[in-house]
Amino acid sequence: MPDINIKYLAKKLKLAPSTVSRALNDSYEISQATKERVRALADSLNYHPNPYARSLREQKSKTIAVIIPERINNFFGQVIDGIEDITQQHGYHLLIYNTREEVETERRIVSYLLNGRVDAIVMSISGQASDIDHLKSIHQKGRPLIFFDRICPEIPTTKYITNDYESGYNATSHLIAKGCRKIFFLQLSQELSIGKERLRGYQEALNANGIPFEKDWIVPCSHSDEENIQLLSDILYQLDRPDGILAAVEKLAIATYHAVGKTGLNIPHDVKLVSFSNMKIAELLAPPLTTISQPAYEIGSECAKQLMAKLKNQKPALEDKVITLPSQLTIRESSGG
Amino acid sequence: MPDINIKYLAKKLKLAPSTVSRALNDSYEISQATKERVRALADSLNYHPNPYARSLREQKSKTIAVIIPERINNFFGQVIDGIEDITQQHGYHLLIYNTREEVETERRIVSYLLNGRVDAIVMSISGQASDIDHLKSIHQKGRPLIFFDRICPEIPTTKYITNDYESGYNATSHLIAKGCRKIFFLQLSQELSIGKERLRGYQEALNANGIPFEKDWIVPCSHSDEENIQLLSDILYQLDRPDGILAAVEKLAIATYHAVGKTGLNIPHDVKLVSFSNMKIAELLAPPLTTISQPAYEIGSECAKQLMAKLKNQKPALEDKVITLPSQLTIRESSGG
DNA sequence: CTGAAAGCGCTTACAG
DNA sequence: CTGAAAGCGCTTACAG
Numbered sequence: 001m002p003d004i005n006i007k008y009l010a011k012k013l014k015l016a017p018s019t020v021s022r023a024l025n026d027s028y029e030i031s032q033a034t035k036e037r038v039r040a041l042a043d044s045l046n047y048h049p050n051p052y053a054r055s056l057r058e059q060k061s062k063t064i065a066v067i068i069p070e071r072i073n074n075f076f077g078q079v080i081d082g083i084e085d086i087t088q089q090h091g092y093h094l095l096i097y098n099t100r101e102e103v104e105t106e107r108r109i110v111s112y113l114l115n116g117r118v119d120a121i122v123m124s125i126s127g128q129a130s131d132i133d134h135l136k137s138i139h140q141k142g143r144p145l146i147f148f149d150r151i152c153p154e155i156p157t158t159k160y161i162t163n164d165y166e167s168g169y170n171a172t173s174h175l176i177a178k179g180c181r182k183i184f185f186l187q188l189s190q191e192l193s194i195g196k197e198r199l200r201g202y203q204e205a206l207n208a209n210g211i212p213f214e215k216d217w218i219v220p221c222s223h224s225d226e227e228n229i230q231l232l233s234d235i236l237y238q239l240d241r242p243d244g245i246l247a248a249v250e251k252l253a254i255a256t257y258h259a260v261g262k263t264g265l266n267i268p269h270d271v272k273l274v275s276f277s278n279m280k281i282a283e284l285l286a287p288p289l290t291t292i293s294q295p296a297y298e299i300g301s302e303c304a305k306q307l308m309a310k311l312k313n314q315k316p317a318l319e320d321k322v323i324t325l326p327s328q329l330t331i332r333e334s335s336g337g
Numbered sequence: 338m339p340d341i342n343i344k345y346l347a348k349k350l351k352l353a354p355s356t357v358s359r360a361l362n363d364s365y366e367i368s369q370a371t372k373e374r375v376r377a378l379a380d381s382l383n384y385h386p387n388p389y390a391r392s393l394r395e396q397k398s399k400t401i402a403v404i405i406p407e408r409i410n411n412f413f414g415q416v417i418d419g420i421e422d423i424t425q426q427h428g429y430h431l432l433i434y435n436t437r438e439e440v441e442t443e444r445r446i447v448s449y450l451l452n453g454r455v456d457a458i459v460m461s462i463s464g465q466a467s468d469i470d471h472l473k474s475i476h477q478k479g480r481p482l483i484f485f486d487r488i489c490p491e492i493p494t495t496k497y498i499t500n501d502y503e504s505g506y507n508a509t510s511h512l513i514a515k516g517c518r519k520i521f522f523l524q525l526s527q528e529l530s531i532g533k534e535r536l537r538g539y540q541e542a543l544n545a546n547g548i549p550f551e552k553d554w555i556v557p558c559s560h561s562d563e564e565n566i567q568l569l570s571d572i573l574y575q576l577d578r579p580d581g582i583l584a585a586v587e588k589l590a591i592a593t594y595h596a597v598g599k600t601g602l603n604i605p606h607d608v609k610l611v612s613f614s615n616m617k618i619a620e621l622l623a624p625p626l627t628t629i630s631q632p633a634y635e636i637g638s639e640c641a642k643q644l645m646a647k648l649k650n651q652k653p654a655l656e657d658k659v660i661t662l663p664s665q666l667t668i669r670e671s672s673g674g
Numbered sequence: 675c676t677g678a679a680a681g682c683g684c685t686t687a688c689a690g
Numbered sequence: 691c692t693g694a695a696a697g698c699g700c701t702t703a704c705a706g
Contacts (some may be wrong), residue, residue, distance in 0.1 A: 006685095016692065022686090034691080050452055050683050051454045052398065052683080053683035057697080080408060097421075185681060221511050236574070266676085282589055285618070344700095353676065354701095355677060356676055359676090368676090393698090393699085393700075394682050394702090514702065667680085
């Protein structure tokens with residue numbers, strides 16, 4: 001069986017390729033009768049147009065890149081589900097990349113995308129991303145770029161975030177209300193803007209409650225679970241160990257459970273724990289985890305809606321604005337119920 | 338700034354486009370001096386070749402589709418990480434699709450991929466997939482197709498699975514050894530071949546232990562967590578409730594925890610639980626969950642290695658063979674420790 | 675070692 | 691309503 005293309009269909013139908021193309025695209029210029037003949041043959045031969053020929057010709061690919069720093073993570077999975085639900089309705093495809101929190105990987109991925117491979121990029125930056133020239137270059141090339149959650153404030157485009165300052169503040173206030181006085185803030189090392197807002201909320205809450213903040217209450221963790229568990233159990237073995245922990249990232253809460261287990265301490269009796277987390281099974285943990293969960297699916301679908309609307313324009317331009325969606329604090333036993 | 342392409346570079350350098358192309362592709366035909374001139378200009382202008390022009394011309398896209406039935410699922414996330422780690426080394430891109438267990442969605446996605454959009458497809462079929470014509474058409478078109486975990490036995494191609502029969506057998510034997518006599522098997526409704534092997538192992542183990550199998554011990558669940566929790570709590574409220582549960586899918590174990598919680602029963606005292614699951618935090622649940630975990634990352638990376646090797650050939654053909662990797666039973670408290 | 679030409683499979687102004 | 695032609699940005703046989 002020869003490969004089927006428009007030329008082949010045209011020959012079979014004794015029509016010009018241009019007519020076939022227009023018929024398939026339901027052009028108003030083509031008679032109903034011709035359209036039907038063309039479609040009938042195309043269907044019977046199971047013809048599908050070559051997407052790359054079309055992309056090349058139309059200078060758009062109907063493809064969007066999604067770049068995330070971690071794949072095994074409920075938050076990012078839910079965001080992508082939200083994106084996909086919208087984009088698939090518009091016939092868009094999703095190229096998904098995991099940077100594994102490595103800025104070098106992020107840079108490499110971005111370099112693949114500067115050349116028209118995708119019509120837009122939706123991303124959450126890696127925890128290492130201090131040098132952002134590669135991100136600027138996307139924007140300079142005029143390629144639509146939306147950030148979510150871990151945003152790059154320096155680049156003037158649309159960003160979707162959650163109310164991190166407020167969430168950090170409320171979570172910390174909650175721990176204080178439960179009697180904590182020595183509250184450790186766990187974050188990924190070198191985390192960027194988003195981590196900073198959570199941290200700022202935390203510090204403000206300490207301040208508002210008259211608790212003097214100490215520098216080493218901020219614990220920069222690594223991307224290795226083993227290292228984090230070791231680090232945290234070392235901290236918990238200390239005499240002046242924390243009585244409360246706020247984890248800025250889900251994986252650090254999990255490391256805390258493991259570390260607490262190792263040291264023989266008890267959550268919430270010895271140390272109370274709150275974490276930013278989109279785990280669905282937070283309530284099944286021993287003990288159930290108090291979480292700040294982000295509206296991940298909505299973030300994804302809102303991003304995608306915005307993008308779909310913009311991409312209809314000839315020259316899609318994303319406004320420089322920040323859209324904030326609210327997270328939710330769900331109090332469970334890990335913080336004293 | 339004009340769009341930069343080979344023609345533009347050629348004009349600037351007073352060379353032919355063909356020479357520029359060859360220089361950029363490091364062709365042996367081009368002098369070192371010319372290569373350096375070309376690369377210098379390309380780099381300085383931040384030139385990246387148009388992937389769609391290249392795809393069209395070379396009739397290959399350096400893109401692979403991965404189709405999964407569920408995104409918020411540790412197993413599939415780990416498989417994709419495994420695939421990505423290999424494919425990115427070879428410069429391949431990943432188009433990822435979630436069928437949400439819907440065969441209609443699966444069919445639609447497959448129809449997008451029949452036209453050269455991807456060089457190969459790696460997939461785990463949806464739980465509803467009884468009609469497989471759309472899958473056959475991929476294979477008939479000669480497009481390389483690899484199945485993993487949830488395979489389609491009727492299609493002669495390479496498949497990666499785990500030792501599901503054995504795992505089902507061992508898990509059931511373990512429950513029996515722990516004193517269970519009325520063991521329910523939870524599966525997604527209409528689940529295909531893979532579920533069948535797990536089921537077969539389960540039934541064989543009952544048989545080998547002289548436990549008469551009853552038909553309604555097989556519980557077909559839905560894709561709705563709420564419905565499943567309701568169904569399971571109804572079952573657990575019965576007088577002749579099960580004393581052991583084997584969940585073929587992670588989400589059904591989670592539904593079981595919720596249902597047990599609702600009914601006021603206790604795991605493992607009243608009912609013992611084992612589940613196929615790749616949750617990293619199985620040991621942090623209350624109580625810790627006995628799991629059969631699959632080597633997900635390896636499945637992904639092995640699939641991808643196979644594919645990368647095959648795609649180097651002009652006419653890549655995947656042998657009809659099944660590769661079985663071993664799962665691991667990890668006994669924890671939920672099954673009596 | 676370099677260049678001119680053809681062609682991958684589409685779409686769309688232009689012509690009739 | 692239909693067709694001939696050009697062109698999207700590449701690569702590669704063919705020529706020299």
